[in-house]
Amino acid sequence: MTSQPRDAPQFYLTSPSVCPYLPDREERKVFTHIVGRRGRELNEILTQGGFRRSQTIAYRPACDTCRACVSVRVLANEFEPSGNLRRVLKANADLIGNETPNRPSSEQYSLFRRYLDSRHADGGMADMTVLDYSMMVEDSHVETRVIEYRRRGIDSHITGKGAGDLIAVCLTDQMSDGLSMVYSFYDPEHQNRSLGTFMILDHLRRAKAMGLPYLYLGYWVDGSKKMAYKARFTPQERLLAPGWVRVD
Structure with missing residues (x-):
């Protein structure tokens, strides 16, 4: 046996x-x-x-x-933001992301709850407790980090860290060929900043700086409006029947 x-x-x-x-x-x-x-x-x-x-x-x-x-990954080294995406970067130039270990905090969960209640009150994650959130962050057998975004402070140019209230968070896996954005959320009071888009742009910058060729964005869903934004980030590769196919 x-x-x-x-x-x-x-x-x-x-x-x-x-x-x-x-x-x-x-x-x-x-x-x-x-x-x-x-x-x-x-x-x-x-x-x-x-x-x-x-x-x-x-x-x-x-x-x-x-x-x-369809699985999508963006070619970080070749990506150049369009005019609209450059405006998103400019609108968020006062933010800085600080990479931390994958450890949950009460501040993160408070922001997570405000995000869900505002954006996904009827979604599958709406009933997540603080324990559920802790498990989402900590329960990982891979190299996982939390990127916390705050406004730049007086000494951010020295410390590399932001200051003040937590505005956005991304749970990110690092792999040998790229970064994978597992889950991100942000303060709904700052929705005019296009923070979801900004975090993708920041992760593309991070991947390029680390010498990693790809940023994995999960699934682009043909016909779904809420997943259409992923097509904005090109050049990208989509996993089709023949394999990863480039889309410009």
Whole structure:
């Protein structure tokens, strides 16, 4: 009798459920657990194959009749912001992101709750408690960081850190070929800043500075307005049937 070693991934398929992106459609996911000594290596292989990480689970769509969800990664070294994106950078020039270990804080959770209550009150994460949030941040077998964005202070040019209230946060995985933005949120009172877009632009800058070729953005969903923004960041590669295909 043989048994699977703990490091060997086993894959599971979810039951059909309502699609959160496209009306009158159902979604299914295939998922596995990222655990053990090979957690980081497995996460990289799966991410490069179109999976996304949530805590210790990696998943990807496995819908029976739909292929609208497409994994997207931006070519950080070649990216140049358009005029509109440069305006977003200018509007947020007073912010600075500080990289910290993946440790939750009450300040983060307070901001997270305000963001959910304002933007996703009827979403699947609406009932997350402080314990749920802590697990989302800490429960990782890969190299994960939290980027906290605050206004620049008097001594930010020396310390590299912002000052004052927390305005935005991104949970980010670092891999050998890029950064992966796992989840981001921000103060809804600053929605005119286009903070979601700004954090992508800042992560593209970070990836380029680190010599990493890609920024993984998750899924672009053809036909979904709330996922359309990901098409703005080009050149990018999309994971299609032949493999990663460049889109300019």
